[in-house]
Amino acid sequence: MFRLHDVSLRHANGFVALREICLAVTAGEHIAIVGPSGAGKTTLLRLIAASLRPTGGHLDLFGTDPWALSAAELRRLRACIGVAHQAPPLPPRQRVVTAILAGRLGQWPWWKALVSLAYPVDIAGARAALARLDLGERVFDRCDRLSGGQLQRVGIARVLYQQAQLVLADEPVSALDPALALQTVRVLNSDARVRGATLVASLHAVDLALSCFPRIIGMRAGRVAFDLPVAEVDEALLRELYAAEGAFLPAFASDPASDPPPGDGGAPRRGTCWR
Amino acid sequence: MRSPRDPAAPVRAAGLLLAIVVLWPLAVIGEFHPWVLFEAQNLKVMGGFLSAFLPPDTSGEFLAHLGRATLETLAIATAGIALAFVIAVPLAMATTRALSISRIGPGAGQRRGEYLRAALRMLLVVLRGLPELVWALLFVRVFGLGPAAGVLALGLTYGGMLAKVYGEILESGDERPARALLEAGGGRVQALCYGLLPGASQELTSYTVYRWECAVRASVVMGFVGAGGLGQLMDQSMRMLNGGEAASILFTFLLLVLAADALSAVLRRQLGDAGGYGGALAFGPRTLVWLALLGSALVASYGWLDLGFSALLTRDAMASMASYFMSFFPLDLSAPWLAKVARGSLETVAISALGTLLAAACGLLLALPACGRYGQAAEQATRFLLNALRSVPELVWATLMALAAGLGPFAGILALALHTSGVLGRLFAEALQNAPSRPRDALLEAGSPAAAAFLYGTLPQVSPQLIAYSLYRWEMNIRMAAILGFVGAGGLGQLLYVELSLFHHAQASTVIAAMLLLSIAVDAASAWLRRRLGSVTA
Numbered sequence: 001m002f003r004l005h006d007v008s009l010r011h012a013n014g015f016v017a018l019r020e021i022c023l024a025v026t027a028g029e030h031i032a033i034v035g036p037s038g039a040g041k042t043t044l045l046r047l048i049a050a051s052l053r054p055t056g057g058h059l060d061l062f063g064t065d066p067w068a069l070s071a072a073e074l075r076r077l078r079a080c081i082g083v084a085h086q087a088p089p090l091p092p093r094q095r096v097v098t099a100i101l102a103g104r105l106g107q108w109p110w111w112k113a114l115v116s117l118a119y120p121v122d123i124a125g126a127r128a129a130l131a132r133l134d135l136g137e138r139v140f141d142r143c144d145r146l147s148g149g150q151l152q153r154v155g156i157a158r159v160l161y162q163q164a165q166l167v168l169a170d171e172p173v174s175a176l177d178p179a180l181a182l183q184t185v186r187v188l189n190s191d192a193r194v195r196g197a198t199l200v201a202s203l204h205a206v207d208l209a210l211s212c213f214p215r216i217i218g219m220r221a222g223r224v225a226f227d228l229p230v231a232e233v234d235e236a237l238l239r240e241l242y243a244a245e246g247a248f249l250p251a252f253a254s255d256p257a258s259d260p261p262p263g264d265g266g267a268p269r270r271g272t273c274w275r
Numbered sequence: 276m277r278s279p280r281d282p283a284a285p286v287r288a289a290g291l292l293l294a295i296v297v298l299w300p301l302a303v304i305g306e307f308h309p310w311v312l313f314e315a316q317n318l319k320v321m322g323g324f325l326s327a328f329l330p331p332d333t334s335g336e337f338l339a340h341l342g343r344a345t346l347e348t349l350a351i352a353t354a355g356i357a358l359a360f361v362i363a364v365p366l367a368m369a370t371t372r373a374l375s376i377s378r379i380g381p382g383a384g385q386r387r388g389e390y391l392r393a394a395l396r397m398l399l400v401v402l403r404g405l406p407e408l409v410w411a412l413l414f415v416r417v418f419g420l421g422p423a424a425g426v427l428a429l430g431l432t433y434g435g436m437l438a439k440v441y442g443e444i445l446e447s448g449d450e451r452p453a454r455a456l457l458e459a460g461g462g463r464v465q466a467l468c469y470g471l472l473p474g475a476s477q478e479l480t481s482y483t484v485y486r487w488e489c490a491v492r493a494s495v496v497m498g499f500v501g502a503g504g505l506g507q508l509m510d511q512s513m514r515m516l517n518g519g520e521a522a523s524i525l526f527t528f529l530l531l532v533l534a535a536d537a538l539s540a541v542l543r544r545q546l547g548d549a550g551g552y553g554g555a556l557a558f559g560p561r562t563l564v565w566l567a568l569l570g571s572a573l574v575a576s577y578g579w580l581d582l583g584f585s586a587l588l589t590r591d592a593m594a595s596m597a598s599y600f601m602s603f604f605p606l607d608l609s610a611p612w613l614a615k616v617a618r619g620s621l622e623t624v625a626i627s628a629l630g631t632l633l634a635a636a637c638g639l640l641l642a643l644p645a646c647g648r649y650g651q652a653a654e655q656a657t658r659f660l661l662n663a664l665r666s667v668p669e670l671v672w673a674t675l676m677a678l679a680a681g682l683g684p685f686a687g688i689l690a691l692a693l694h695t696s697g698v699l700g701r702l703f704a705e706a707l708q709n710a711p712s713r714p715r716d717a718l719l720e721a722g723s724p725a726a727a728a729f730l731y732g733t734l735p736q737v738s739p740q741l742i743a744y745s746l747y748r749w750e751m752n753i754r755m756a757a758i759l760g761f762v763g764a765g766g767l768g769q770l771l772y773v774e775l776s777l778f779h780h781a782q783a784s785t786v787i788a789a790m791l792l793l794s795i796a797v798d799a800a801s802a803w804l805r806r807r808l809g810s811v812t813a
Contacts (some may be wrong), residue, residue: 089714091731091733120717
């Protein structure tokens with residue numbers, strides 16, 4: 001699916017965000033990226049999304065170098081990549097249905113995009129995507145009438161609707177309560193599994209990553225600290241990764257494997273570390 | 276699961292239907308026929324005129340004329356604003372509730388004070404409800420051709436505007452200091468100077484400077500009704516189809532408007548600085564320099580114009596003015612004339628609405644390159660085009676468009692559209708630049724085409740602002756549409772011009788009353804639309 005070879009990224013102000021990253025991901029894999037804040041998780045995802053250009057090394061996406069493509073080819077390539085943002089970039093006055101349908105602008109012909117502004121062309125599709133996240137009834141609400149957690153799920157619904165071959169999720173459930181976070185990540189997992197798509201998610205909650213993803217990448221200070229199957233990731237490895245963050249590991253739920261009750265508004269359980 | 280229908284659809288369909296039902300008759304009344312622009316005969320006239328633009332007339336004699344007219348224009352604006360200030364200050368003081376002594380208690384004469392304020396507010400509405408050019412047209416008949424009519428017209432209209440805005444500024448601040456002074460037995464003037472001015476002086480000065488800038492633009496066209504300045508020269512050149520002279524004058528407009536913009540910006544920046552250190556009335560050497568400059572500009576303006584207002588104060592002159600004024604009453608309210616005025620009003624509404632709509636569309640198209648989306652070169656070029664469009668007054672565009680499209684309301688629509696595109700384009704570009712770019716960027720990163728990313732990511736964020744700007748502009752354009760008829764572009768202006776030329780004063784006053792009602796009605800309609808559209812979703 002994509003391959004990074006010695007990729008590094010230096011920002012214009014001289015800060016080196018990523019150093020010599022080597023990574024190979026095959027189609028259909030589900031990968032979680034964990035690591036402390038500032039480790040470069042978001043930067044890495046943006047690089048894979050072809051929205052940041054690496055300053056060193058080689059990036060291979062869908063078998064090509066995205067930065068060697070023509071503008072039109074790059075646009076077609078990007079239409080195959082879906083990104084769920086931590087703070088979904090949705091215009092406040094836009095309606096949820098429009099915001100979700102905008103996920104397919106890259107695939108639609110121009111006239112369809114215009115028609116949809118007058119009357120949403122695929123209400124059923126938008127509603128189906130929302131319904132998987134328990135938000136089906138909010139389809140005609142305005143985005144600025146939603147809470148932060150609801151807005152984050154609208155952003156995920158847009159990616160679900162886009163049906164991208166490569167789904168990148170940057171802290172997609174940071175504003176959700178533990179139960180809903182687990183449920184939402186599972187929706188992302190099952191959606192990718194059914195379509196054979198690749199899923200890469202950066203997660204702050206380590207237990208969520210361990211319970212839902214077969215492959216874990218630990219990042220620290222712009223480098224890949226480890227890249228292992230979930231079975232080989234042990235407590236010592238994680239403690240070393242989060243060494244600067246104090247005694248405990250960031251986690252959402254004490255027992256992520258148990259079946260959580262669905263719904264909004266569930267409080268964090270006792271004994272968990274709420275971010 | 277059956278998916279629901281869009282609940283917003285009926286509202287949208289109704290809105291679209293309403294727009295068609297309203298706009299279609301307006302387009303018919305406004306004789307909206309874009310194809311006449313491309314008729315061979317009109318193309319030939321316009322082409323011939325435009326080709327004569329090059330080279331602009333730069334002969335010494337003409338340039339001397341031009342220089343004198345430019346100075347006269349500036350002098351009219353400055354003298355007019357000074358007169359407006361003199362009119363506005365007492366009116367503002369009288370209508371500001373914060374300065375009312377009888378309200379305290381309430382004391383004796385409170386009721387009388389309220390009535391007086393209401394009556395004065397009505398007077399202000401009349402003063403600023405009529406465009407300055409209408410006042411000028413009326414005054415020219417009393418004072419004869421020349422700048423005196425222009426100065427008086429500016430003084431009255433801008434006096435009304437300044438008084439209203441001064442009152443609003445004074446009341447928007449904290450009223451307690453003034454009230455405390457009044458309660459301690461202070462007079463109005465003391466309460467104003469010690470209670471209200473310290474908080475409001477900067478904003479008041481800034482607004483006055485801004486109005487001077489507007490007055491420069493207004494006095495450019497005073498000449499079209501014979502009230503002196505550059506407009507008179509332009510009128511002559513246009514009548515003789517002298518392209519070279521017209522080009523020189525248009526270029527002067529551009530320079531003058533840009534210079535007034537720049538000077539006004541500098542002055543207001545200076546005021547902003549002055550507000551920085553403590554007292555709002557921070558007198559320093561710089562203030563003295565500005566005051567000296569202002570004083571000499573005023574003296575020079577009145578000296579240059581040689582208005583001879585003293586001649587107006589003789590008994591004969593007063594008597595003839597009074598009889599002129601009385602000849603406008605009673606209004607001609609006969610049915611056939613009212614029908615004609617109604618038709619003219621509709622035409623005026625059509626001109627203003629279609630012109631503004633067209634301008635909003637063109638302004639948006641021009642704002643895209645002007646906000647730097649297509650590179651530096653395109654940005655600079657469009658910004659120059661926008662400045663050029665708005666520096667030419669609507670009335671001048673109307674004379675040009677009357678050549679291109681023939682006399683009638685369609686020329687008025689085009690004229691409003693051209694000038695307003697320049698104004699709105701600049702405002703729209705600023706709004707687009709200030710809109711957060713993340714939603715659009717995210718769509719582009721998901722492979723969306725640039726146009727779709729703009730429609731789904733940027734436009735929903737700025738549309739309320741764009742609509743509000745357009746509606747504000749529509750309020751201004753209804754007044755402008757009422758006077759475009761002076762140069763043959765239809766509407767109420769044409770009726771007024773004809774009736775005044777025939778000395779049919781009773782009929783003319785009906786037209787003037789219709790103009791007033793129209794501008795008040797449009798203010799109300801626009802405020803309602805703004806509230807209504809403020810809640811519309813993307």
